[in-house]
Amino acid sequence: MKAECTMPVRSYLAILLLAACCAIELGCGAMQTPVTGVTNPVQFQPQAFNRPENCLPCHQRQFNELRQAVKAGYRNASPLFNGLESAGNLINGGLLRPVYSDSTIVLPDGTPLNTNMFSSPILTETRQVQAGFCVTCHNADIMMMGENPLTREVPALPGVGSMFDPTTFRPLRDYHMVDASGNQILPATIGGYPPAGAQPSLGAAGITCDFCHDQDGPNLNRSFQHDGFANTSIYLNQSKEKVGPFLNPVGVKGNFHVASNDTNKIAFLRAGAFCNSCHDVRLPNNNLTSHEVNINPGGSNVHVFRLENLSTEWQIGAYNSTNNPFGKVVRCQDCHMSMFPYAGTTSYQVGDLSITSPTPAVFPTDYAAVPGVSTDQNYPLQKRPVVTHFFTGVDVPLLPATELQARLGSTYPDPNANSIDTHGLPVALAVRRDDLLQAATRVSLAKSDPSVVAGQSFQVKVEAVSLTGHRFPAGFSQERTAYIQLSVTDANGFLLYQSGYVVDKPHPNTGETAPDGNLNDEDIEHVHAAVDPGKYAAGAYTPGTSTNGGNNIVFELGPDDGPEQRVFAGIPEGLVLFRNELTHIFLPCPTTVTNPPCTTDLVGRTDAQGNQIHAQTAHFEETFNAALANSVDNFRSLQPLNPRTFTYVIQLPTTAELQALGVTLKGPLQVHAQVNFEHFPPLFLRYLAQTTGPNGPTGNGLGLVDEQLIDAQLKNIQSVSSADTTVNLLP
Amino acid sequence: MLSWLLMGVAVAQTGGVFTPGEFQTTNPYYLLPNPFYFEGRIDWNLLGINQPTNAWEYMERGIHYQDDLDDTQSAIADYETALTFNSLQNNTCQIVTAATLVNGALPATLTPAPCIFTLRLRLGYLEQQSNPTQAISLFQEVLKIDPLKLGVNTLIAETYVVEAQQTTDPTAQQQAYTNAIQAYQAELALSPVTSVTIAFTGDQANNAHVHWALAQIYQTLGQVSSAISELQLYVQATQWHSDVYPWRIQLANNLIKTLQSQNHSGS
Numbered sequence: 002m003k004a005e006c007t008m009p010v011r012s013y014l015a016i017l018l019l020a021a022c023c024a025i026e027l028g029c030g031a032m033q034t035p036v037t038g039v040t041n042p043v044q045f046q047p048q049a050f051n052r053p054e055n056c057l058p059c060h061q062r063q064f065n066e067l068r069q070a071v072k073a074g075y076r077n078a079s080p081l082f083n084g085l086e087s088a089g090n091l092i093n094g095g096l097l098r099p100v101y102s103d104s105t106i107v108l109p110d111g112t113p114l115n116t117n118m119f120s121s122p123i124l125t126e127t128r129q130v131q132a133g134f135c136v137t138c139h140n141a142d143i144m145m146m147g148e149n150p151l152t153r154e155v156p157a158l159p160g161v162g163s164m165f166d167p168t169t170f171r172p173l174r175d176y177h178m179v180d181a182s183g184n185q186i187l188p189a190t191i192g193g194y195p196p197a198g199a200q201p202s203l204g205a206a207g208i209t210c211d212f213c214h215d216q217d218g219p220n221l222n223r224s225f226q227h228d229g230f231a232n233t234s235i236y237l238n239q240s241k242e243k244v245g246p247f248l249n250p251v252g253v254k255g256n257f258h259v260a261s262n263d264t265n266k267i268a269f270l271r272a273g274a275f276c277n278s279c280h281d282v283r284l285p286n287n288n289l290t291s292h293e294v295n296i297n298p299g300g301s302n303v304h305v306f307r308l309e310n311l312s313t314e315w316q317i318g319a320y321n322s323t324n325n326p327f328g329k330v331v332r333c334q335d336c337h338m339s340m341f342p343y344a345g346t347t348s349y350q351v352g353d354l355s356i357t358s359p360t361p362a363v364f365p366t367d368y369a370a371v372p373g374v375s376t377d378q379n380y381p382l383q384k385r386p387v388v389t390h391f392f393t394g395v396d397v398p399l400l401p402a403t404e405l406q407a408r409l410g411s412t413y414p415d416p417n418a419n420s421i422d423t424h425g426l427p428v429a430l431a432v433r434r435d436d437l438l439q440a441a442t443r444v445s446l447a448k449s450d451p452s453v454v455a456g457q458s459f460q461v462k463v464e465a466v467s468l469t470g471h472r473f474p475a476g477f478s479q480e481r482t483a484y485i486q487l488s489v490t491d492a493n494g495f496l497l498y499q500s501g502y503v504v505d506k507p508h509p510n511t512g513e514t515a516p517d518g519n520l521n522d523e524d525i526e527h528v529h530a531a532v533d534p535g536k537y538a539a540g541a542y543t544p545g546t547s548t549n550g551g552n553n554i555v556f557e558l559g560p561d562d563g564p565e566q567r568v569f570a571g572i573p574e575g576l577v578l579f580r581n582e583l584t585h586i587f588l589p590c591p592t593t594v595t596n597p598p599c600t601t602d603l604v605g606r607t608d609a610q611g612n613q614i615h616a617q618t619a620h621f622e623e624t625f626n627a628a629l630a631n632s633v634d635n636f637r638s639l640q641p642l643n644p645r646t647f648t649y650v651i652q653l654p655t656t657a658e659l660q661a662l663g664v665t666l667k668g669p670l671q672v673h674a675q676v677n678f679e680h681f682p683p684l685f686l687r688y689l690a691q692t693t694g695p696n697g698p699t700g701n702g703l704g705l706v707d708e709q710l711i712d713a714q715l716k717n718i719q720s721v722s723s724a725d726t727t728v729n730l731l732p
Numbered sequence: 733m734l735s736w737l738l739m740g741v742a743v744a745q746t747g748g749v750f751t752p753g754e755f756q757t758t759n760p761y762y763l764l765p766n767p768f769y770f771e772g773r774i775d776w777n778l779l780g781i782n783q784p785t786n787a788w789e790y791m792e793r794g795i796h797y798q799d800d801l802d803d804t805q806s807a808i809a810d811y812e813t814a815l816t817f818n819s820l821q822n823n824t825c826q827i828v829t830a831a832t833l834v835n836g837a838l839p840a841t842l843t844p845a846p847c848i849f850t851l852r853l854r855l856g857y858l859e860q861q862s863n864p865t866q867a868i869s870l871f872q873e874v875l876k877i878d879p880l881k882l883g884v885n886t887l888i889a890e891t892y893v894v895e896a897q898q899t900t901d902p903t904a905q906q907q908a909y910t911n912a913i914q915a916y917q918a919e920l921a922l923s924p925v926t927s928v929t930i931a932f933t934g935d936q937a938n939n940a941h942v943h944w945a946l947a948q949i950y951q952t953l954g955q956v957s958s959a960i961s962e963l964q965l966y967v968q969a970t971q972w973h974s975d976v977y978p979w980r981i982q983l984a985n986n987l988i989k990t991l992q993s994q995n996h997s998g999s
Contacts (some may be wrong), residue, residue, distance in 0.1 A: 161755040208882060290770040291763035292840065313760055496978050506972035510932045526973050531932040557923040557938045558882050559973045565883050568772050570853040571798050571807075575976065586768065589829050591836040599836070604880065608923035619846065620880045636761075636774045643775065647798070654979060661986050662979060 011168055031519060031563065033247035045242040045259055050142045053209040056616040059254070059375035060210070061366065062423075066390035069430045070415055071668035074201075075416075076139050076396045078408040080705040083172040084689035086135040087705065089628045091535060091698045094165035094545030099133030099150050101425070119144045121231055123222050125299040128233065130285035133498060136173060137233045139280045140210055154185065154204040157227050162670060163219055165639070166615050167698040172705060177205035190519040192693075192704030195407045200672040205409055208279075216242040218269050225295045225305050229274065230312055231281035243272050245369065245389065273332040274314060280333075280476070282309035290632040308479070308627055310635050313469040316450055319642045321470075324353070327361065331470055335362035338388040342440040351466055352644045353447075358468050363645060364388060365424040368460065385397065389426070393433040395474065395481060396680050399714040404723075407648050422492040438721040441469050442676050444485070446723050449672060452729035456656055459488065459728060462673045463577065465640035473676070478581040478638050482679040485577040486719075489651055491730070492667040498651045500561050500576050501525060503717070511687050511694075511708040521717045522683050522708075524606045527576040531555035532625050534691035535698040542698040550692065551626040552605025561633045568637065573648035579639055580682075584632040585624035587616035625685050668730025675723035679715070686711050767842040768828075771850045773799065779841065784810070787818035787825075791851045804858060811855035818848050820873060827877055849874045856887065864895045882922055886942060889915035893949065909949050916942050916949075937968035939976060944984070956995045963988045 057064040061569030067073045076082050091096045099117045100106055106114040108128060116122075119141055136155055137144045146152040154176050160166055169190050176265035178199040180186045186196055217236035219229025229235070243503055244259040244267060250260035261267065269275055283293075288306035295303040307313070315321055320331040349356055360644055364386040372382045398405055402415035419429035439640070445464045445544065453459035463485055467473035474481035486501035503523035505516040510531060513522075535542045535550030543548050552641050558565060563575025564582070589601035602616040624728035625629050639645065659666065695702035734781035761778035769788045784790040793972035794810030796968035797803040813818065818825040826832065848882040856870035871888045874881060889912040896908035919942050921931075929934065937943065963984045970981050 009986045089818035120813070287766070289766050289838075307760070310760075317760075355951060433957075457774070498976060499974070499978060500976055501976065504972055504974050508932045509934045529933060529935070529938065531929075555929045556930050559927075560940050560970065560973055562883065562941075569850050570857045570887065572857055572885070589833070591833050592830045593836075595836055603828055603859070607926060607928065609921065609926065613928070614880065616828060618876075618878055619768065619851075620878050622880075632768070632770075634770075634772045636772065638777050640778070643777065646802075652977070654977075658979075658983055661984055661990070664979070665900075 027348070027377075032160065034471065042719070044241040045241055046239075048205060048215075048241045048258065049239055049414075050146065050211045050215070052203055052255055053206050056210045059257075059370045061371055063390045065208075065428075066422075067417070068083070068390070068412075069392065069428065069433070070208075070390065070392035071391060071396045071398065071430070072139070074207055074413060075405065076173050076411045077177050077205050077207045078405065079398065080710060081686070081689070082135070083137065083174050084693050084705040087170070087703055088551075088626065088689055088692045089135070090165075090170065091167055091542075091548060091692060092551045092626065092628045093131070094163065095170065096128065096131040097134045097163040098158045098161070099136060099147060099155055100157050101149065101150075101153070104312075105121070105717065106161065109184050112683075112704065113695075117541055119223075120148060121223065123297045123299055124225070124295055124303050127285040127303055130303060130305075134285075138282065139333065140204050140207055141233045141235075141237060142209075145239075145546065146203075149419075154202055161545075165544040165723055166540065167544060168700050170699055170703075172693070172703045176515070177202045180407075186699065188704075190704075191701055193584065193698070194404075194704070197478065199407075201409050207289070208407055211239075211243075213238060213270065213275070214245065216244065216266070216269075218266060219274070222297055223305075224278070225293070225297070225300070225303070227282055227297055228277075230277045230316075231279075231283045231309075233278055243445050243476060246271050247369065250369075251380045251382060254375055254377050254379075255287045256377075271332075273312075273321060273330070274336070277312040277316070278331045280309060281312040282632070284308045284627060285629075286631055290584075306630065306633050307635060308633070309476055310477040311471045311477070314475060314641075318470065318640075326356075327364075329399070331361050333470065334388055336437075336470060337392050337394065338390065340389070340426060340529045342425065342436055351468075351642055354443060354445055354464065354466055355645055356466070356468065358441055367424070389424070391426075391430075391433060393430065393437050393478070395429045395434060395438065395678065396485060397434050397716075399681075399710065401713070434717060435721075439679055441473050442467055442483075442722045444674050444676060444722050446672055446674055446726040449726055450728060452731050453653060453670070454731045455666065456653055458650050458652045460573070461651060461672055461674075461728075462485065462487065462646050463649070463724070464644050465577075465639060466644040466677070467641045469641055472635075472638035472640055474579060474581075474620045474638055477635065478635065479583045479630075480681050481580060482525070482678055483579040483638075483680045483721075484639040485647065485674055486677050487577075487649060487674045489728075490671045492669060492671065495664055495666065497653060497666075497670065500563065502561070508687060508708065511690050511711070512513055513708050513712075516711060519712055521715050522711050524683050525561065525576060526559040526579060527564050528623065529555060529557040529559050530623070532684070532688035532692075534694075534696070536696075537553070546700075549698065551624070552603070553622065553624070554605055556606065556622065564637070567647070568634070573650045575649075577647045579637060579676075581625050581637050583627055583630035584621050584634065585626075585629050586631050587620040587622065589617055589619070625682075625688055640675075669727040670730055672726045672728060673721040673723065674725075676717040681715070683711060683715060686715065746925035761979060765845065767838065768846050771848065772849075776800065784813075785847070787814040787848060787851065790817065791848060791854075794851075794942070795854065798854065798858070801821070803990065808855065808858050809859070811851055814851050815855065816849075818845065820847060820876070822841070830832075847877045849877045852877075853884070853887070856891075859896055860891050862900070864891045867891045868895075882978050885915045885919035886923070886945075887911075889919065889942075889945065893945075906953075909953055912949055913946065918947050933972075935969065937965045937970060940966050941968035943969055944975075944980060947984070947987075951991075956991050960988055960989055960995065962992050981987060 085617045102115050104115040121129040144153050179202045217237045220234045220236050221227045224230050224234035244261040262376045283305035287304035294301050319325040340363045341361050344363030345360045346357050347360045351646045366384050368382050397416050405412045416430040419432045448462035449460040467600040474483045489498040503520050522554045530553050533550045533552050533554040561576040564578045590602045604614040614694040668732050690706040691707045693703040773795045790810045791814040793808040798807035824844050824845050846852050852870040852874045856867040859867045868891050874884045883889050892908045892912035898904045898906050943962045943966035946958045950959035
């Protein structure tokens with residue numbers, strides 16, 4: 002049932018004018034783009050969701066580009082995505098797995114739970130949002146098809162909560178394989194390698210052609226603010242009508258599909274708003290520092306907090322206006338579906354920073370479909386501006402090419418094997434990701450002190466600006482790790498100060514008993530943390546309770562403790578970290594005994610005597626497990642086009658200290674600042690390795706993350722922007 | 733063109749319209765307490781506040797003055813105003829304890845509101861040199877709000893050291909150093925090195941900066957054995973973590989040797 006909303010006549014006219022505008026110009030000019038949640042008055046013949054291979058003969062270029070995108074293929078085989086989804090289920094007893102209309106689960110109040118995050122008309126129960134929470138955004142078509150037991154890829158779990166059995170729990174990717182006849186096959190062992198002859202299922206393809214081109218607009222009722230934002234609040238079709246970006250397209254050969262002429266659907270596809278339904282993610286946890294609930298009728302019991310806030314950031318940011326350096330709306334498509342960052346540069350001023358950065362919204366000219374095979378009666382096609390389908394972001398697969406191809410097909414591209422396409426664009430995702438990151442920020446040291454007296458302190462000031470359409474980092478910004486690496490040396494190279502550094506060290510919790518010479522698997526030094534994989538806090542894993550892991554079993558401040566010092570105490574020292582932060586607020590327990598026993602005060606660690614630490618008051622602590630977060634700080638990331646200056650007060654060694662060291666400083670001092678980026682912090686991967694490993698709650702391991710994978714695949718992208726200056730050393 | 737326009741009418745009449753700018757009922761950046769205030773910094777330009785009216789708004793403007801405009805005096809003024817709205821002394825804030833719970837649960841609203849620790853930490857830091865007594869008092873309030881919060885005892889200790897360095901009274905100086913040592917030890921107690929932490933990290937010591945600071949105090953007080961012990965712990969704690977001032981590690985090793993020789997010659 003779709004929303005029947007009304008709107009003033011004025012709005013109709015706005016849409017008409019805009020639709021006409023968009024039909025003429027790809028970029029939609031300098032206007033914000035209204036979109037509609039409409040029903041299609043024309044009924045098209047049904048058509049099951051297509052494998053992307055079905056679209057390949059006529060849309061070869063788009064197919065090839067899309068295969069590089071992590072959302073289309075890799076994500077469903079990803080050890081990270083599967084590990085995160087599994088860890089969430091192990092924490093809460095399987096509540097994140099889908100339920101369907103034939104579910105027999107009954108909620109504590111007696112209400113049946115037989116709709117999930119995608120199938121619930123309005124999300125009135127937290128458990129509805131949890132049911133299929135992760136898989137819905139990453140595989141909404143599969144969730145929709147799951148209502149039919151015959152086309153269901155991801156089964157409901159036989160027991161959840163206290164009935165959850167971790168020993169039979171499989172990662173999602175186990176379900177995304179079929180045999181040559183198209184029948185689902187599973188690895189012989191849980192989490193095992195694909196069996197011989199396994200081919201990728203429809204679900205293995207993830208977000209693919211039909212998701213975007215067979216949709217019916219935003220589903221306002223299923224979005225928490227009735228706005229089409231977050232949690233896959235979009236209508237999907239299974240019809241022959243495919244929505245493209247052009248009006249009056251040429252007829253499709255053999256009537257394989259009908260190219261839509263629906264102006265609203267076309268406008269929606271072309272709008273930045275199209276991305277809103279998946280690139281905001283709201284978790285159904287009560288945020289204790291920000292009251293936000295589902296505003297739809299009956300939804301007020303569903304409390305949410307903003308995990309991914311990217312679409313909101315863009316929607317109310319400078320790039321969704323003409324008040325930006327380009328003087329026009331810059332949509333998601335203009336950077337992630339264009340020739341960006343390979344189509345020239347633009348120079349402009351942001352505050353006192355002179356910036357030169359890649360120009361967005363430059364599109365290649367090409368055919369929208371393959372001439373000679375795609376049109377009815379071989380009607381001739383014309384070249385025109387087209388979008389690319391690389392969807393380059395900050396992620397690259399954390400799997401070797403051999404395993405990618407074993408899970409996703411022998412032709413799946415190696416993300417590191419580069420070539421140049423017919424538009425002159427690099428093809429390899431790893432290359433494109435690195436180049437995209439180079440465009441994201443700029444830093445300057447121009448405001449630093451010009452000189453310092455020996456033995457005294459001085460100030461280094463790093464001015465940093467994000468040039469992205471959203472904050473930087475964005476998306477899963479509480480794990481995406483961008484930070485400033487700063488060093489101060491004297492003219493002889495003597496290292497006086499460092500921040501944002503890493504140290505090669507052992508990781509006994511995941512089997513690395515000695516330093517391995519690899520710095521890509523090392524965490525920055527602001528905090529030392531390790532997360533309970535599920536057996537420590539209570540001595541044993543107990544399904545469905547709140548004491549089955551996820552809390553910090555180690556939590557110490559490190560020597561580069563900038564985030565804590567800068568954010569809460571305003572102290573100008575230590576690491577500048579742009580990663581947002583998830584917080585768990587531990588609450589005291591009642592003084593009277595409760596049933597079940599209250600555990601909200603269990604921090605997850607012991608004191609020096611081995612006693613459990615209890616929070617006697619509200620205790621705020623960073624958590625690396627979104628399932629346990631009840632507060633989030635999404636403001637540590639850099640706001641686009643708003644430069645921020647970060648000060649480091651740096652103390653030089655005294656004369657006595659230099660004498661004790663046998664060092665004579667030589668000026669001028671050299672200051673170097675650079676922004677580095679990790680798509681996931683190593684400690685987060687090690688948490689997943691332990692939780693989903695053989696010593697975790699499953700007892701058998703899910704075959705997802707281990708130290709070898711971390712060592713081989715994780716890369717710290719160095720110096721996506723940098724600056725240097727010198728400081729005179731005065732006697 | 734006309735047919736497109738007509739088609740647009742036909743379709744637009746069937747559904748609802750979402751217009752950017754009207755997409756959320758409230759400013760998503762103005763966070764509504766539930767019951768805690770947001771602790772930390774929100775970009776001031778996003779909040780849409782013309783004139784602060786409550787503790788949190790004054791605090792956020794103070795952060796803007798401090799972090800964005802380098803205007804410490806205005807920041808202090810705003811933090812002090814915020815404190816009058818969120819004070820334990822005048823009962824305009826409360827500490828959330830078991831007694832706060834109603835039927836075992838935390839109410840969505842609390843009167844008075846929960847006490848804000850960010851406010852106290854920031855004001856305390858800015859007053860560390862000019863009014864260390866007030867700074868220590870503010871930091872101690874933070875420990876009442878959240879006794880498990882890391883780094884607060886260190887701030888208290890650092891401020892006692894400031895007091896010790898500022899006073900000319902030997903007795904007061906000795907007491908200040910003693911208080912600083914106790915505060916540093918309280919910091920260490922919050923993240924003890926245990927068999928579990930060693931198993932996870934391999935670290936035989938942690939909190940390098942606390943050990944460095946303790947060593948300096950002990951050196952100042954002439955307690956050589958304690959200074960050596962703390963320097964050794966500092967070196968251990970930096971083994972896999974280095975330091976923002978990496979030269980201190982070599983300096984610590986040199987000092988250990990020097991102090992050990994002094995200790996031997998002294999005994």
